[in-house]
Amino acid sequence: MNASPLSLPQRSVKPRREGLTVVIDNGAPVGAFQDAIASAAYGIDLVKFGWGTALVTPRLEEKMACLEQYGIGYFFGGTLFEKFVAQDLAEDYFEFCQRYGCDYLEVSDGTIHLPAERKAQLITRAAKEFTVLSEVGYKDAERSAALSGDQWVSFIEQDFAAGASLVVTEARESGRSGICDPSGQPRFSVIEQIIDSGADCRQLVFEAPTKELQAFFVTRLGSDVNLGNIAPGDVIGLETLRLGLRSDTLVHFELERYQERKIRIGA
Amino acid sequence: MNASPLSLPQRSVKPRREGLTVVIDNGAPVGAFQDAIASAAYGIDLVKFGWGTALVTPRLEEKMACLEQYGIGYFFGGTLFEKFVAQDLAEDYFEFCQRYGCDYLEVSDGTIHLPAERKAQLITRAAKEFTVLSEVGYKDAERSAALSGDQWVSFIEQDFAAGASLVVTEARESGRSGICDPSGQPRFSVIEQIIDSGADCRQLVFEAPTKELQAFFVTRLGSDVNLGNIAPGDVIGLETLRLGLRSDTLVHFELERYQERKIRIGA
Amino acid sequence: MNASPLSLPQRSVKPRREGLTVVIDNGAPVGAFQDAIASAAYGIDLVKFGWGTALVTPRLEEKMACLEQYGIGYFFGGTLFEKFVAQDLAEDYFEFCQRYGCDYLEVSDGTIHLPAERKAQLITRAAKEFTVLSEVGYKDAERSAALSGDQWVSFIEQDFAAGASLVVTEARESGRSGICDPSGQPRFSVIEQIIDSGADCRQLVFEAPTKELQAFFVTRLGSDVNLGNIAPGDVIGLETLRLGLRSDTLVHFELERYQERKIRIGA
Structure with a gap:
C-alpha cells in the first residue's frame, strides 16, 4: 500500500484467515506467471x-518454486481430480498431488x-493428507440452474461435515454457471440463502472471475470476502475493489465511511 | 515501420500533437508492463x-522509471482524483501527484x-501545476444515457474554459457507458454533435478500449485521432487500424487512397 | 506431458502432419511472445x-529468431497479402515474405x-516459392452468411486444385464470422457438409479462437484436429481440451474411452 491520507476500509494481511484471494x-x-506472482504476492493467498x-505444463516445477518463494500454497483444479476419479484412480490422484508437494487439494x-456419499468419502480421505477445498455447483449451466438454494446449503454443510476446510462456490472461468446464471448475473436468492444459513463466510470461497462478480461480493460481504478464480493479472484490480478505489465499489465504501463517521460523532 | 512499397496514410511521430495513444x-x-512499453514505445504517448x-501497486516506481526512459508522460485515473475529492482531500491529491512526478493530472x-462550478474550480487549480486532462461522461450507463448531445458539448466547452488541455470522452474499460451505449455501440449522434460543435478534435481524446470503437474513430476522424484507454498489448494492433492494415479499416483507406489518386490525376 | 496413470487419447508430436496448432x-x-513460445513450444506448429x-512491429526479427530456435514456421496474416494485392503489389508481397524468411504464405x-480465377492464379504463383495456406470465408458476417455449404466445398476444392497445401476456414479473432455466425456459434450444417465432401481434414485448418469453438472441433473431429487463430497464452489450455482434461471435452473422452473398453473386452 503506497502512503496516502485516504481513509480506506480494513484489509487483512498475509497470512490471512479471511479475505483470501485464490488465483487461477x-x-x-x-515468465508471465512468475512476473504476476512477484508483482502482486501480497494479494495472493493460494494458486489453483x-x-x-498441470499435466501438460512442461515447466510446472518452476511455477511451483516461485509460489514457494512467496509462501503461496497451491493445488490442482477439481477437474483433474474428477478425471482421475472417472478412471477409478482416486488413490493415484492423492499420490500425484503428494509428488508435486501440494498442501491443498480440491474435491x-x-x-x-458423484453420489453424495462418495463425495463425502473422498473429502474425508483427502483431508487426512491435505487441506481440502471442496466445490459445490456444476459447470453445466442447466444442471446448476436446477440446484435450489436448499440444496446449495445442504451440499455446503455436507462438505464441511466430511472434512473440507473451505467450500468453494462454482462460477467457472467465465462466471456463467454454478452460482451465476448463464447471463453472468449472480443468483442473488441462492447467495442470500447461503449467507442466511449460518455458514461461516470466512470458510466460503466465492469464485468471481469477472469484475462485476468481484464488486458484487465485496459490496455484499465486505473487503475481506474470500474470492476465487481470479486471473493472475487481476489481483491489483481486485485490491482496488476491496478498498473502494474503483468506481464499482467507491460509492459503497464512501457511503459506509460517511455513515460510520456519523455514528462515531453521535450524529 | 518496417520497409514496404505500400502506400499508407500519414501517421504523426513522437512527440505528437495529434494522433495520441493514451494507454491504460x-x-x-x-515485467509485462515494461515489456509492453519497450515493445511499442513509438506508439504510446501517455500512460494512465x-x-x-497506483495506491496498491508495490513497484509503481519501476513502472514510472520505464516510462521516463521512453519519454512517456503519465497520470493517475480520474477515479483516484474523485476518491480524494470525496474525502475532501483535493489539495492532498495534488501533492500526491507531485510526489510521484506526474506532469499530467486527470479531473x-x-x-x-461534482457541481459544474466545483469541477471548473478544480480544473483551474490543477492547471497551475499540471497539464490537465478533464473527462466528460459518467461511468454509470443510465446516468450517461441521460446526457444529451447539447450537454456533452457544453461540458466540454466548460472544461476547456476552465483550463483543461485535453478533454477525454468517457467509455470506461469496457466501452459500455459514457460516449457508448450499454451494448458497446458508439452514441453516433452525440459524437457528430461534438464534432460539429467546432471543438478542436486534436484536443479531444476518445476512450476506445475495443477494436470496434478504435476502428470507428479512425474511420470517422482519421489516422491521427486521439484515442484513450488502450490496453498495453493493443498498441501495435491500433497502429494497424490507424494505417488501414487490418480488415476493419482496410476498405476505408483503400477507397480513400483510390479517390485521392483519381483527384491527383484529374479523373 | 507430465507422468500420470491416466488413459488419455492419442496426441501426435512434432513435427506433426495432423493436430496442428496455428497460433496468432x-x-x-x-518478451511476452518469446515467453509464450518457450513455455509451450511442443504444442505450437505454426505462428501467424x-x-x-508485421509492418508496424519494431522488433519483428527477435520474434522470428525465437520461432526458428524452436523449429516453428511462420507467415503473415492474409490481410497483409490482400493489402498488397489491393495496391497491385502482389509480386512485391512475395518478395517481402522472402526477405523475412517466411516458408509459409497465406492467400x-x-x-x-478477388475473382476466383485471380485467387487461383495467386495461389499457384505463391506455391512456387512457399507452402501456401489459403483461406476460405469472409470477415464480414453478412457476406459470410450468404455463402452456402456448396460454395464452401467448392472454394476449398478450388484452392487445393490451385496448389494450396492447407485450407483455412475463416473465423476471425473473435469467432463471429466466416465458419461461425455472428453469435459465435459454429455453422454446423456448413461444417458437416465440408466434412462429408470428402475433403481430407488433415489438410484443413479450422480457425477456433474461443474455447467453445476449440471444444466443438475437438469433440467433432478428435484430438488431432488442426486449429488456427489460437492465442499464444491458450496453447496449454488447448492441449487440455485435446486430451479431455478440461470440463468441456472431459465427458466426451470418458464416454469414448468407456466404449472402447467395452469393445476391447467384447461387451
Missing part, C-alpha cells in the same frame, strides 16, 4: 493450476456425477 | 495508471457528483 | 503474425473482392 492459472507462460493444465463434482 | 495500465505485472491502482466526475 | 500473434510485446502487424480474400 489457466496455463500462462512461465486450473483443471488439468469437486462439477463435471462428473 | 489496469495493474499489469511489472487506471483508477486507484473527472465519472462516479461522484 | 496479435502484436504481443516481444496477424493481419498487417485470402476475407476483406477484398
Whole structure:
C-alpha cells in the first residue's frame, strides 16, 4: 500500500484467515506467471493450476518454486481430480498431488456425477493428507440452474461435515454457471440463502472471475470476502475493489465511511 | 515501420500533437508492463495508471522509471482524483501527484457528483501545476444515457474554459457507458454533435478500449485521432487500424487512397 | 506431458502432419511472445503474425529468431497479402515474405473482392516459392452468411486444385464470422457438409479462437484436429481440451474411452 491520507476500509494481511484471494492459472507462460506472482504476492493467498493444465505444463516445477518463494500454497483444479476419479484412480490422484508437494487439494463434482456419499468419502480421505477445498455447483449451466438454494446449503454443510476446510462456490472461468446464471448475473436468492444459513463466510470461497462478480461480493460481504478464480493479472484490480478505489465499489465504501463517521460523532 | 512499397496514410511521430495513444495500465505485472512499453514505445504517448491502482501497486516506481526512459508522460485515473475529492482531500491529491512526478493530472466526475462550478474550480487549480486532462461522461450507463448531445458539448466547452488541455470522452474499460451505449455501440449522434460543435478534435481524446470503437474513430476522424484507454498489448494492433492494415479499416483507406489518386490525376 | 496413470487419447508430436496448432500473434510485446513460445513450444506448429502487424512491429526479427530456435514456421496474416494485392503489389508481397524468411504464405480474400480465377492464379504463383495456406470465408458476417455449404466445398476444392497445401476456414479473432455466425456459434450444417465432401481434414485448418469453438472441433473431429487463430497464452489450455482434461471435452473422452473398453473386452 503506497502512503496516502485516504481513509480506506480494513484489509487483512498475509497470512490471512479471511479475505483470501485464490488465483487461477489457466496455463500462462512461465515468465508471465512468475512476473504476476512477484508483482502482486501480497494479494495472493493460494494458486489453483486450473483443471488439468498441470499435466501438460512442461515447466510446472518452476511455477511451483516461485509460489514457494512467496509462501503461496497451491493445488490442482477439481477437474483433474474428477478425471482421475472417472478412471477409478482416486488413490493415484492423492499420490500425484503428494509428488508435486501440494498442501491443498480440491474435491469437486462439477463435471462428473458423484453420489453424495462418495463425495463425502473422498473429502474425508483427502483431508487426512491435505487441506481440502471442496466445490459445490456444476459447470453445466442447466444442471446448476436446477440446484435450489436448499440444496446449495445442504451440499455446503455436507462438505464441511466430511472434512473440507473451505467450500468453494462454482462460477467457472467465465462466471456463467454454478452460482451465476448463464447471463453472468449472480443468483442473488441462492447467495442470500447461503449467507442466511449460518455458514461461516470466512470458510466460503466465492469464485468471481469477472469484475462485476468481484464488486458484487465485496459490496455484499465486505473487503475481506474470500474470492476465487481470479486471473493472475487481476489481483491489483481486485485490491482496488476491496478498498473502494474503483468506481464499482467507491460509492459503497464512501457511503459506509460517511455513515460510520456519523455514528462515531453521535450524529 | 518496417520497409514496404505500400502506400499508407500519414501517421504523426513522437512527440505528437495529434494522433495520441493514451494507454491504460489496469495493474499489469511489472515485467509485462515494461515489456509492453519497450515493445511499442513509438506508439504510446501517455500512460494512465487506471483508477486507484497506483495506491496498491508495490513497484509503481519501476513502472514510472520505464516510462521516463521512453519519454512517456503519465497520470493517475480520474477515479483516484474523485476518491480524494470525496474525502475532501483535493489539495492532498495534488501533492500526491507531485510526489510521484506526474506532469499530467486527470479531473473527472465519472462516479461522484461534482457541481459544474466545483469541477471548473478544480480544473483551474490543477492547471497551475499540471497539464490537465478533464473527462466528460459518467461511468454509470443510465446516468450517461441521460446526457444529451447539447450537454456533452457544453461540458466540454466548460472544461476547456476552465483550463483543461485535453478533454477525454468517457467509455470506461469496457466501452459500455459514457460516449457508448450499454451494448458497446458508439452514441453516433452525440459524437457528430461534438464534432460539429467546432471543438478542436486534436484536443479531444476518445476512450476506445475495443477494436470496434478504435476502428470507428479512425474511420470517422482519421489516422491521427486521439484515442484513450488502450490496453498495453493493443498498441501495435491500433497502429494497424490507424494505417488501414487490418480488415476493419482496410476498405476505408483503400477507397480513400483510390479517390485521392483519381483527384491527383484529374479523373 | 507430465507422468500420470491416466488413459488419455492419442496426441501426435512434432513435427506433426495432423493436430496442428496455428497460433496468432496479435502484436504481443516481444518478451511476452518469446515467453509464450518457450513455455509451450511442443504444442505450437505454426505462428501467424496477424493481419498487417508485421509492418508496424519494431522488433519483428527477435520474434522470428525465437520461432526458428524452436523449429516453428511462420507467415503473415492474409490481410497483409490482400493489402498488397489491393495496391497491385502482389509480386512485391512475395518478395517481402522472402526477405523475412517466411516458408509459409497465406492467400485470402476475407476483406477484398478477388475473382476466383485471380485467387487461383495467386495461389499457384505463391506455391512456387512457399507452402501456401489459403483461406476460405469472409470477415464480414453478412457476406459470410450468404455463402452456402456448396460454395464452401467448392472454394476449398478450388484452392487445393490451385496448389494450396492447407485450407483455412475463416473465423476471425473473435469467432463471429466466416465458419461461425455472428453469435459465435459454429455453422454446423456448413461444417458437416465440408466434412462429408470428402475433403481430407488433415489438410484443413479450422480457425477456433474461443474455447467453445476449440471444444466443438475437438469433440467433432478428435484430438488431432488442426486449429488456427489460437492465442499464444491458450496453447496449454488447448492441449487440455485435446486430451479431455478440461470440463468441456472431459465427458466426451470418458464416454469414448468407456466404449472402447467395452469393445476391447467384447461387451
